[in-house]
Amino acid sequence: MTALKNSIRDLLRYPSAILGSVILLFLLAVSVYALVTIPYSEAVRLWRGGEEVWYQNPKYAAPAWFNIFYSKKKPVSFSVRTTDGSMSKATTPSSDPEISTVDITYSFDYAYEGVPQELMIYFTSQFKDKFSFVSVSWITPDGRTIRIADMAVDHSLTFRFSQDQKLQKRLKTEDVMQAIFMDPESSTQADLKGQYQLVINGTTFEKDATIDAEFVLHGELFGAAGTDKYRRDLLLPLLYGTPIALAFGLLAALGTSLLTMVIAAAGTWYGGWVDELIQRITEVNLVLPFLAILIMVGTFYSRSIWLMLGVTILLSIFSGSIKSYRSIFIQSKESSYIEAARAYGASSSRIIFSYLIPRMIPLLIPALVSAVPSFVFLEASLAVLGLGDPVLPTWGKVINDAFADGALYQGRYYWVLEPAILLMITGFGFAMLGFALDRIFNPRLRDI
Amino acid sequence: MTQNNRLLRIEELVLYFNTRQGPVQAVDGVDFVLDHNRAVVVLGESGCGKSSLAKAILRLLPRNAGTYSGHIYLEGRDIMPLTEEEFRQNIRWASISMVPQAAMNALNPVIRVGDQVGEPAIVHLGVDKTEAISLVKKMFRHVGVPEDFISRYPFELSGGMRQRVAIAMALVTSPILIILDEPTSALDVLTQANIFNVLKRLKKELGISFILITHDIATSSELADDVAVMYAGQIVEVSDAYRFFDKPLHPYSQKLMASVPRLHGDTEPDFITGQPPSLINLPKGCRFADRCPARFEKCAEDPLVIETDDRKVKCWLYS
Amino acid sequence: MVAVPQAKDIENKENTRKTVLSIDDLHVWFELKRFGFGHAGYVKAVDGVTFDIHESETIAVVGESGCGKSSLMKTILALYKPTKGKIVFDNKDLSELDNKGLHWYRSHVGYVQQDPYGALAPFMTVQRILEEPLIVGGIKDKENRIQRIHKAMEEVKLTPVNDFLQKFPHMLSGGQQQRVVIARAMIMEPKLLVADEPVSMLDASVRVEILKLLSNLQEKHNLSVIYITHDLSTVSYFSERIFVMYAGNLVEKAKVRQVVDNPLHPYTMALLTGTSEPDAKNAETFKELPPGEPPSLVNPPTGCRFHPRCSKVIKGLCDVKFPPEFEPEPGHLVACWLYQ
Incomplete structure (x- = not known):
């Protein structure tokens, strides 16, 4: 000893x-x-799982702390969801016991140069027969409200901003990201920095029906170590x-x-x-x-x-x-x-x-x-x-x-x-x- | 002895080694003198600092050497202030050489002994190789090694022969003083006796002086003119050999002498109880006091060196 | 001298004393190989050695390095196999012992080595070192082993025992290390102790202490001791008989006093001359020593092996015929033609 x-x-x-x-x-x-x-x-599951395990992650994202070294900060990925409270959700019953409204909002500070790779919302809804309904809108820092989508929600639904053709049509551009983050006053197509807000107004038509959403932003940077080609952390x-x-x-x-x-x-x-x-x-x-x-x-x-x-x-x-x-x-x-x-x-x-x-x-x-x-x-x-x-x-x-x-x-x-x-x-x-x-x-x- | 005949005077020589436990006071204020063509035996047990004394005289300091001070007068000149380069050129091997402990096992196994013995001559005397070889032959004759051994390798020689070769190596630059550190400790009786015959002859024929460092009292008497007894880093007694071997003064010397087994004679040998103190934690006062049969109150103080009839003893019994 | 009266005591009982170890015409040869195979002669390390050791007797084998005394000792310890000849211990021939018998023999022979530091495994505590022979000897009960360790350590005066048990060899002084070696040799309670230069590596002040300890143990346990040394001066305190060995042969066998006071073989005389006593007169005289060095054991000289170095050589006899043992005085055997 x-x-x-x-x-x-x-x-x-x-x-x-x-x-x-x-x-x-x-x-x-x-x-x-x-x-x-x-x-x-x-x-092993996380490593070999496939797309449904890695969907939240952007491709080829460098670690988030790389921003320390950049003068122009790059967008950092994040994801928030109502199930764990990181995105606020308020359910208001109406006079009709069958119908209630669900308000989901999430506001975040966007102070990065450039636009994210993609924005996505994953809806999950529980109901027996009657589909729930949601309308999604986007409030920019200068107070404009952009209507994103109105749709019925199946048990699960993935909504990708840049791939939604209705949205493309409405915004009159294929580059949805550019459109919703752009400063309309600016001549140089610079993006607008400040607080953005995602507002989801849902309505359920059954007594125990619920709507939950997960909002994912795929930026240029991700997490502590970044991701690879397969979006793996x-x-x-x-x-x-x-x-x-x-x-x-x-x-x-x-x-x-x-x-x-x-x-x-x-x-x-x-x-x-x-x-x-x-x-x-x-x-x-x-x-x-x-x-x-x-x-x-x-x-x-x-x-x-x-x-x-x-x-x-x-x-x-x-x-x-x-x-x-x-x-x-x-x-x-x-x-x-x-x-x-x-x-x-x-x-x-x-x-x-x-x-x-x-x-x-x-x-x-x-x-x-x-x-x-x-x-x-x-x-x-x-x-x-x-x-x-x-x-x-x-x-x-x-x-x-x-x-x-x-x-x-x-x-x-x-x-x-x-x-x-x-x-x-x-x-x-x-x-x-x-x-x-x-x-x-x-x-x-x-x-x- | 006249002052002119004085070869070496050592005063207050100190050599400490730094270790993690503290300084090892291996040589702690050593004084002694040596005249031309005489041999002094430094007697002591293992760990008393006698080998460090040899290193201190030749300034062969290991890298953990700490305090190193005092005076060494060689033929009246203090060699302590010399720079390392001056020391190497004029003193080490040129004036004082050494046969280190177990020198016979320290020969380079892949170089012919003749070349090894000649090396100091080439370095210090600036002679060329052929001259060096003829010098080596001369030295081999002195120490009793056959001349044709020059082209042999160390492993082809017996232990005794290798020890002679090591002595020849110390001799080849014609120094005036050779320090011998346990020259015969690992050798057989007859080989020991032979080596001492060689040393005696060298002293007689070449007029060389020796410092013989040993723990072996019996064989040390083969060469000794003077005896210095070392205990725990200090010299406790200096005497001429006749009176020392007849009647040593210091209790340690007496005990040491009594511990020598003798072939003839009926006295039963004795031994010293206890162990010498560690050179790191030395006791106050007389360092032998703990083991001394004659200790009294005064021994709690460090004894002075007392000189009686040309003999010196560091013991209160003689004050 | 303590040894003398004691020796005399025993002398009277000489004839009744039991023989413990008997060695008869022992040869230990080592084959020399050329390039790892092919025969190139023998090193005749032990070449025809005969002697008996009695119960509680100490004998000394004296010789220089390379005379074969180590090979003789290791053969007695059953570390080497004899090439020819017999070793009989307690009426049993060693060559006929099976593994179990060899174990029995080894537990009856203790071994004290020369270099105490080398003889102790540096990574074992004193307790472990002493426990090893007991474990090997089949003492299964730990309690019993510890008891015997305590007893052995008390016998060699390593006390208080508990201060030493957990120490490693490098923490002990040379004398204490040698005590551990002796305790290890004694722990199986042997009948025979082989001591190989037990004090040559120790300081002068400790030597006598260790020799006295061995002597006390020998008396107390009626041990037979084979004391191997090159130093005649320690022999007289500790042995009854001396065997002088030269180039593989025993050239003189006699009581200590006989050898010291009246050496017969020229080699023994040379050894005695070579042994110094502390005397300042030594420095004034040169010693008369035999020239040359001991012969190679591969090709020893014909006839008497000492004849090339001997000043009393008889030409035509010593260099031709190997000398048998003569007994010029009772109990004093010498292999030299001078005494035919």
């Missing part, structure tokens, strides 16, 4: 360790948050990719290091043909093209991340580090405490696991921590190469999608940079911690 306390105190003497730990703790917190708030099935893969990347990296690093160490220890201890065999396998494995084998497995067998993890560990066990571990084991094999253990009759397996390997733990820990990023990157590289897990939202997947869509050519840097920066931060965090651990556990690097 005191040893652990001392180690932590030693660690805190290195700024790089503090920085690394802070980064890793942050990533860990993100992982826990992601796993707790988004269950696995929900994550990129926050999901960025959040959910964290535990996956960490799990892959840690499991691969741990599995590889431990198994490598056990095999190296056994080979060194038994010597003879066991050692020869391990050495020859290692040499053959060293010249085998690692990535090519993974691509083959991914192409012909399965792209499941857990299978990839298994194959990665399997191929990394007989790596170059088996040689370096071996050279250290050969030294400690000769140490007199092992001779003593043999003299009191300790078995070979006891010597390997209780005497040879514990000696190496101090070397293993920094090596393990430093090895994590390379496996995180490997997982991302596989995804970029199109061998990512088809189901899971991962960082590499995002880069892959962006790459496939030519995001960089079209200036959608956020799409590539967000996962890339997360990958770099992860690598950086582990590397910083690894350096400090190496200094602590490797006496030769320890400054006095």
Whole structure:
């Protein structure tokens, strides 16, 4: 216990360790948050769901906070709905118990340059026989009221402003957005800034009928991470990719290091043909093209991340580090405490696991921590190469999608940079911690 | 001894090392003198600072060295104020060389021993390679290594031979003083005795002086003219060898002497209970007081160095 | 000298004392291979060694590095297999023991190593270090193990025990580390203790303390001890008999006093000459030492192996015929043609 306390105190003497730990703790917190708030099935649904899951989101929207850097603010997407109270709804019963009016209004401040991609209203209505009826109007900051639509509402109805032909006709333009946001006084077609109001007046014709509406504005910017080609919120893969990347990296690093160490220890201890065999396998494995084998497995067998993890560990066990571990084991094999253990009759397996390997733990820990990023990157590289897990939202997947869509050519840097920066931060965090651990556990690097 | 014959005078030499736990007071105010063609033995147990003393004299400071002060007069001239470059050119190896601890295992395994031994000559005397090799041959004759060993590699030599090679390396620049740090501690009895024969011969034939740093009292007597006993960073007794080995003054020296097992003779060897203090948390007063059988109230104060009959002892018993 | 009266006591009972370990014509050869295969000769580390150790007897094997004393010791510890010859412990031939028998043998032989720091696993606490032989020895009851650890630590005076149990070796002084090593060797209550230069790495002031401790344990538990050293000066305090080893052979076997006061073999004489005692007169004289170095164990000289370095060599005999053991005085065996 005191040893652990001392180690932590030693660690805190290195700024790089503090920085690394802070980064890793942050990533860990993100992982826990992601796993707790988004269950696995929900994550898969949100990632692979299709149009009905992503309808609220604009296409190719950069993160909302990009506005901080723009002098001309771009429209930020939002959506409001009556079901959760974010859009106000008032139901007034009339003298006729069958009929009541529903007033839904939403006013918002529009202070952006340019017009949104699209405005949409999703109606849902509950009734038995008689359709409800709504009329939609739009009040501009200068007080003009534009009639948008009058229609009967089925159980569900989607109304898209720019695609409504009646509205186009009424406004005498195909560019509805321009028309409803435009300042009519202006000669330069500038949009009008200020408070806009959406007013929906509905009428229901049955006793328990209801109307609910959801108003969605598709701007140029969206959310904390933006969206991709399929309108998917990129926050999901960025959040959910964290535990996956960490799990892959840690499991691969741990599995590889431990198994490598056990095999190296056994080979060194038994010597003879066991050692020869391990050495020859290692040499053959060293010249085998690692990535090519993974691509083959991914192409012909399965792209499941857990299978990839298994194959990665399997191929990394007989790596170059088996040689370096071996050279250290050969030294400690000769140490007199092992001779003593043999003299009191300790078995070979006891010597390997209780005497040879514990000696190496101090070397293993920094090596393990430093090895994590390379496996995180490997997982991302596989995804970029199109061998990512088809189901899971991962960082590499995002880069892959962006790459496939030519995001960089079209200036959608956020799409590539967000996962890339997360990958770099992860690598950086582990590397910083690894350096400090190496200094602590490797006496030769320890400054006095 | 006349002043002219004085080779080395060390005054108030201090060398501390900085560690996280605090300064290690490895050499804490050491004074002693050494005359030409004499050998002084610095006796002490592990961790008493005797190896640090060697490093302090040769200014071979590790990077965590802290306080480093005092005076080292070599033939009357204080070498402490010299710059590192002057020190390297005129003192280290040119005047004072050293056989470090376990030197025989410190030879470069991939360079022929002749080339290794000749290297200091090339660097310090500015001789060319052939001259260096002939110097090496001469030194090999002095230390009793066959001349044809020049083209051998260290692993082809026995431990004793390698130690002789290390001594030749210290000798090749014809220094006036050689510091030997535990020159025989890992060697067999006969090899030890052989090495001491070599050292005695060097002293006799070449007039070299030695500082022999060791924990081995019995073999130290093979070379000693004077003895300085070191305990917890300080010299507690300085005496000529005859009187020291006959009757040491300081209680620590007495105890140390009593702990030497002897082949002949009937006294049962004794041992010192307890452990030397850590050089980081040194006790106030006499540093040996805790383990001393003769301690009395006065020992709570730091003892003065008392000089009796040309012997010095840092102990209140003799005031 | 304490050892003397004690030695005399035992001398009287000499004939009635039980033999604990008996070594007969032991050869330990290591094959040298060329390029990893192909035979290139043998290192004849132990080449025909014969001796007995009695119950509660301490013997010292004295020799220089490379004389084969380590190989002899490791063969006794059953770490090496003899090439030829027999080791008999408690009337059982080691080569005939099965795995279980070997376990039994190992629990009866304790091993004290030279470098106490290296001999203790740096990542184990003192308690764990001492518990290991007990676990290996099949003592399943944790309570019992802890009890025995306490007992062993009290015997080597690592007290108060609880202050040391959770310490790691690097927190202990050299003397304390060696006590842990001794406690580990004693924890299975062995009959035979093999001590390989147990004090050579320790400071002078601690050496005697450790030797006394070993001596006390030996008396208390009627241990037989094989004390391996290159330093004759420590031997006389601690052993009854000395075996002097040179180039794979035992050249002289006798009581300590006989060897120290009346050495017979020229090599033993050289060893005694080489051993210094603190005396300022030493600095004035050169020592008469045999020239050269011990021979290679691959191709040792014919005849007596010491003959190329010996000043008393008899030409035509020493360099041709291997000397048998002679007994010029009772109980004093020497393999030298001078005493034929």
